[in-house]
Amino acid sequence: MAEAPALIEAKDLALELPDMTARRGLGPRPLARILHPVSLTVRRGEIVGIVGESGSGKSSLGRTLLRLYRPTGGRLAFDGTDITHASEAELRPFRRRMQMVFQDPQSSLNPRHRIRTIVGAGLDLAPGAARGREDALVAALEEVGLEPALLDRFPHELSGGQRQRVGIARAIATRPEFVLADEIVSGLDVSTQAQVLTLLKTLARDRRLALAFISHDLSVIRNLCDRVVVMRAGRIVEEGACATLFAQPATPYTRQLLDAIPSPAPDPGWLTRGAVPPASTAIVR
Amino acid sequence: MTDPLLAIDGLSARLRKPLLRPLLRSVSLDVKAGEVHGLVGESGAGKSTIGKAVLGILPRAIEICGGAIHFAGEDLLRLPHRRLDAILGDEIALIPQDPMTALNPSRRIGDQLTDGLRLKRGMRGAALHARAVELLADVQIPEPEAVLKRYPHEISGGMRQRILIAAAFSLDPKLILADEPTTALDVTVQKEVLRLIRRMQAAHGTGVVFVTHDLGVVAQICDRLTVLYGGMVVEQGETATILASPAHAYTRALLAATPRHDQAGSGTTPIPPAVTAALATEVACYGMGPAAHG
Numbered sequence: 001m002a003e004a005p006a007l008i009e010a011k012d013l014a015l016e017l018p019d020m021t022a023r024r025g026l027g028p029r030p031l032a033r034i035l036h037p038v039s040l041t042v043r044r045g046e047i048v049g050i051v052g053e054s055g056s057g058k059s060s061l062g063r064t065l066l067r068l069y070r071p072t073g074g075r076l077a078f079d080g081t082d083i084t085h086a087s088e089a090e091l092r093p094f095r096r097r098m099q100m101v102f103q104d105p106q107s108s109l110n111p112r113h114r115i116r117t118i119v120g121a122g123l124d125l126a127p128g129a130a131r132g133r134e135d136a137l138v139a140a141l142e143e144v145g146l147e148p149a150l151l152d153r154f155p156h157e158l159s160g161g162q163r164q165r166v167g168i169a170r171a172i173a174t175r176p177e178f179v180l181a182d183e184i185v186s187g188l189d190v191s192t193q194a195q196v197l198t199l200l201k202t203l204a205r206d207r208r209l210a211l212a213f214i215s216h217d218l219s220v221i222r223n224l225c226d227r228v229v230v231m232r233a234g235r236i237v238e239e240g241a242c243a244t245l246f247a248q249p250a251t252p253y254t255r256q257l258l259d260a261i262p263s264p265a266p267d268p269g270w271l272t273r274g275a276v277p278p279a280s281t282a283i284v285r
Numbered sequence: 286m287t288d289p290l291l292a293i294d295g296l297s298a299r300l301r302k303p304l305l306r307p308l309l310r311s312v313s314l315d316v317k318a319g320e321v322h323g324l325v326g327e328s329g330a331g332k333s334t335i336g337k338a339v340l341g342i343l344p345r346a347i348e349i350c351g352g353a354i355h356f357a358g359e360d361l362l363r364l365p366h367r368r369l370d371a372i373l374g375d376e377i378a379l380i381p382q383d384p385m386t387a388l389n390p391s392r393r394i395g396d397q398l399t400d401g402l403r404l405k406r407g408m409r410g411a412a413l414h415a416r417a418v419e420l421l422a423d424v425q426i427p428e429p430e431a432v433l434k435r436y437p438h439e440i441s442g443g444m445r446q447r448i449l450i451a452a453a454f455s456l457d458p459k460l461i462l463a464d465e466p467t468t469a470l471d472v473t474v475q476k477e478v479l480r481l482i483r484r485m486q487a488a489h490g491t492g493v494v495f496v497t498h499d500l501g502v503v504a505q506i507c508d509r510l511t512v513l514y515g516g517m518v519v520e521q522g523e524t525a526t527i528l529a530s531p532a533h534a535y536t537r538a539l540l541a542a543t544p545r546h547d548q549a550g551s552g553t554t555p556i557p558p559a560v561t562a563a564l565a566t567e568v569a570c571y572g573m574g575p576a577a578h579g
């Protein structure tokens with residue numbers, strides 16, 4: 001594949017946040033180092049997987065790419081513009097061009113709003129919002145494979161997969177160029193998951209959408225993404241094309257993650273094979 | 286062969302009036318002591334409903350309209366309340382899905398872990414404390430003394446799930462219902478937890494009903510397997526046999542929809558509408574008596 005232009009370019013991004021785990025004393029909270037310098041590029045039409053164990057910094061990286069967090073080091077560019085330290089006002093024109101789909105459609109969709117209102121909220125941000133609103137709503141639903149009749153339902157009247165697709169419809173209604181999906185298929189059954197993965201692939205291909213896909217499920221990443229970065233303790237420990245990285249992981253950490261995936265073919269030795277990870281971390285500081 | 290520990294026999298359940306929508310259609314399954322029985326199927330198939338029926342914790346909206354649940358020879362659906370109370374939570378325990386919501390955030394781990402021992406066994410003081418430490422050591426939690434004094438948010442998700450496993454085994458139950466006990470965990474922690482459940486149930490000879498929608502998990506931990514669709518048993522038997530040569534088109538479709546890390550292009554084929562349409566007809570024809578048209 002010819003190199004598409006980079007849409008998101010992160011160079012040596014670092015992130016420190018006020019440490020929520022520190023005991024509250026006098027004065028400001030001490031800072032916790034969340035991301036050590038991390039570099040990552042997402043091109044138009046490309047799906048980049050971000051994988052790693054819980055607490056490795058996947059969501060923090062994703063939120064920094066969307067400039068929901070302000071990096072404390074390095075450089076972040078969106079479509080060639082440096083937005084590392086852009087103010088909220090300066091970010092406004094970019095907000096519509098980047099969107100996020102959340103993990104839990106149950107809690108991220110307002111239960112008191114009809115699907116029409118939920119998806120419409122995305123449209124209101126889009127240029128020329130009022131014109132052809134109904135058409136745009138129907139189109140947004142059709143694009144994610146939902147019946148327009150669902151517009152008048154409430155979230156609890158939909159299945160998990162339908163709710164997740166409403167979340168995607170809301171995100172893509174503004175016709176963004178970059179979408180961050182954070183654990184959006186965990187908890188879905190495999191058939192629904194397959195529908196959502198197919199939809200994401202189509203959006204990347206047909207719309208040239210740049211997609212960052214966070215997941216701790218390596219099997220899903222393998223079958224969705226073009227490239228993958230493996231995170232551990234706030235760092236990227238390995239990255240590469242999916243096909244090569246999964247066939248020949250370079251680090252023991254990635255190997256360990258792959259070995260921990262249960263395969264749907266019974267393997268009597270699997271459960272007892274491999275080291276028990278060190279259990280010295282029972283208590284979260 | 287020994288008698289099964291749990292024998293669900295033609296269990297049917299439906300939503301109460303006015304809908305009477307059938308949720309379980311004459312489901313039968315057996316679990317022997319020391320056996321792990323997997324329950325798989327898409328969301329809404331009725332997996333949790335079966336578990337709740339066994340535990341006697343169905344929501345008011347759902348009623349059982351046929352069949353029996355035999356546990357160690359007694360029919361749970363026809364037992365007097367007092368006897369039922371003695372069994373549930375004592376001889377039958379639950380490992381819930383979400384370790385965060387299953388624990389009360391404002392009570393210490395130690396107190397929550399020992400609820401069963403205090404209420405059902407009347408244990409107190411030093412003996413209770415010693416048993417609690419032992420339970421945590423069993424599930425390989427380091428510094429058990431310190432962990433007992435912590436609150437749920439002060440320990441990691443994997444550790445919380447271990448606490449719930451320890452609590453489930455605390456009264457040495459004969460049967461454990463595990464409802465998606467690893468869905469919320471990442472792969473390395475999931476493997477630890479699976480290993481733990483396997484080790485504990487083998488050591489205690491516990492029968493386990495293991496609800497999941499991950500056929501990978503099923504392959505590695507379940508001896509036998511029931512595939513559900515629309516509240517109906519689609520296929521049932523030895524896990525290895527079913528996964529190697531699934532007899533039903535639906536099971537084959539479920540396998541095809543499962544992503545594999547060693548196989549590019551897998552996991553992007555949803556279950557074909559033709560397969561579910563054929564099942565829907567089968568489901569509709571299932572003998573539910575007057576409720577079938579609901």
Ligand SMILES: Nc1ncnc2c1ncn2[C@@H]1O[C@H](COP(=O)(O)OP(=O)(O)OP(=O)(O)O)[C@@H](O)[C@H]1O
Binds near residue numbers: 034
């Ligand atoms: N405000 C904060 N103060 C202190 N630590 C924080 C703060 N925010 C995040 N962290 C820590 O930073 C690390 C990375 O968190 P993050 O949520 O990015 O991880 P993740 O990879 O998305 O994990 P998960 O898979 O569980 O969602 C974790 O150890 C988390 O506890």
Ligand SMILES: Nc1ncnc2c1ncn2[C@@H]1O[C@H](COP(=O)(O)OP(=O)(O)OP(=O)(O)O)[C@@H](O)[C@H]1O
Binds near residue numbers: 331
């Ligand atoms: N309290 C309730 N009121 C009405 N319907 C219910 C209730 N609880 C469950 N149901 C319905 O019963 C059916 C079976 O639900 P159940 O929770 O057993 O599914 P499941 O196989 O566990 O699915 P999942 O994988 O999503 O947990 C579903 O159609 C569901 O909508």
Ligand SMILES: [Mg+2]
Binds near residue numbers: 058059060
């Ligand atoms: Mg996260």
Ligand SMILES: [Mg+2]
Binds near residue numbers: 332333334
């Ligand atoms: Mg369930």
